[in-house]
Amino acid sequence: MKTFETIPEKLTLTHDLSDSELSVLLQSDKNDAALFKSADALRRKIYKDEVYIRGLIEFTNYCRNNCYYCGIRHDNKNAERYRLSKEEILSCCTEGYSLGFRTFVLQGGEDEYYTDKLICEIVYRIRSQFPDCAITLSIGEKSRESYKAFFDAGANRYLLRHETADEKHYKKLHPPGMSLENRKRCLYDLKEIGYQTGSGFMVGSPFQTTENIIRDLRFLQELKPDMIGIGPFITHQDTPFKSYKSGTLELTLRLISILRLMFPYALIPATTALGTINPKGRELGLKSGANVVMPNLSPPSVRKKYELYENKICTGEEAAQCRGCLENRVKSAGYRIVTDIGNVKRETDIC
Numbered sequence: 001m002k003t004f005e006t007i008p009e010k011l012t013l014t015h016d017l018s019d020s021e022l023s024v025l026l027q028s029d030k031n032d033a034a035l036f037k038s039a040d041a042l043r044r045k046i047y048k049d050e051v052y053i054r055g056l057i058e059f060t061n062y063c064r065n066n067c068y069y070c071g072i073r074h075d076n077k078n079a080e081r082y083r084l085s086k087e088e089i090l091s092c093c094t095e096g097y098s099l100g101f102r103t104f105v106l107q108g109g110e111d112e113y114y115t116d117k118l119i120c121e122i123v124y125r126i127r128s129q130f131p132d133c134a135i136t137l138s139i140g141e142k143s144r145e146s147y148k149a150f151f152d153a154g155a156n157r158y159l160l161r162h163e164t165a166d167e168k169h170y171k172k173l174h175p176p177g178m179s180l181e182n183r184k185r186c187l188y189d190l191k192e193i194g195y196q197t198g199s200g201f202m203v204g205s206p207f208q209t210t211e212n213i214i215r216d217l218r219f220l221q222e223l224k225p226d227m228i229g230i231g232p233f234i235t236h237q238d239t240p241f242k243s244y245k246s247g248t249l250e251l252t253l254r255l256i257s258i259l260r261l262m263f264p265y266a267l268i269p270a271t272t273a274l275g276t277i278n279p280k281g282r283e284l285g286l287k288s289g290a291n292v293v294m295p296n297l298s299p300p301s302v303r304k305k306y307e308l309y310e311n312k313i314c315t316g317e318e319a320a321q322c323r324g325c326l327e328n329r330v331k332s333a334g335y336r337i338v339t340d341i342g343n344v345k346r347e348t349d350i351c
């Protein structure tokens with residue numbers, strides 16, 4: 001059996017590690033420089049210096065759920081609720097299209113106002129008006145039939161973070177009534193229906209252990225998602241987790257590198273949460289292996305209200321400002337925004 005000099009070298013060459021090796025990587029900073037370097041080299045080999053942009057439309061902050069970490073949870077009476085109409089959503093897409101976006105991400109709380117019929121109508125209108133664009137939904141747990149209906153109406157990608165792959169930890173983050181089992185069922189349904197599927201988890205969420213993170217990585221290996229979104233947990237004062245500490249920049253960057261090396265082809269965003277805990281967070285995320293950014297296309301009047309966590313960035317800007325700002329940030333980190341649809345690459349795409 002081949003022996004490797006270092007753990008990052010083994011991860012780079014085999015795209016896998018044992019639990020105990022992962023545990024060493026996760027708990028010390030001494031391999032970070034090697035990890036970041038290998039992750040960036042691999043992303044450049046596959047995706048060159050390209051960074052894909054996704055236009056995020058946060059169309060409702062009503063939510064029937066009560067996740068303990070989330071600022072738009074149902075029981076947060078301080079959240080000022082809003083919904084965007086079909087026309088408002090379409091005008092966000094029109095503006096986004098003219099700014100070069102070819103993927104629209106419709107994200108919202110689990111809001112029953114948007115029936116399956118309404119979601120299908122919205123998706124169908126976007127699909128008809130922008131046939132060359134990808135439509136991504138991020139609207140939580142639904143039945144297989146609903147997912148199929150959205151897909152048939154023209155949606156082709158879906159984001160649903162699993163949040164934690166450990167049953168006990170899942171119960172500490174969510175109230176009774178929500179289950180890891182159903183979350184996983186949703187993810188497998190989405191994949192089977194034919195969506196390009198994204199999952200992921202928060203880094204540094206309350207009670208998270210190194211073992212939990214290793215289970216997250218193992219679950220992702222089993223699921224094989226096309227997109228993997230991670231970001232630091234950030235405390236929100238109007239939630240039951242108000243006195244828990246936020247996750248760290250360091251561990252999030254380390255995990256982005258580990259993900260890039262384990263999942264060479266994955267689409268990995270440098271998230272807004274990462275940009276919120278550190279002013280250069282997204283740039284550092286890109287340098288650690290991320291290859292997607294998701295600027296906000298929601299109308300500025302509602303942006304502050306979609307407050308999953310505190311001090312969220314980009315809430316005062318117009319879409320065009322956000323797009324321009326990100327262009328400069330991506331350039332300053334040594335990469336380049338491209339405006340094509342940005343599908344996940346497969347092994348067969350690479351010569």
Ligand code: 5AD
Pocket residue numbers: 069070071160161163201202231232233234235236273308309
């Ligand atoms: N801090 C960081 N991320 C959060 N999310 C929800 N609440 C928080 C928070 N307080 C993330 C969850 C969810 C995604 C849309 O936002 O992972 O899946």
Ligand code: FES
Pocket residue numbers: 295296313314317321322323325326
């Ligand atoms: Fe939105 Fe900078 S990316 S303002």
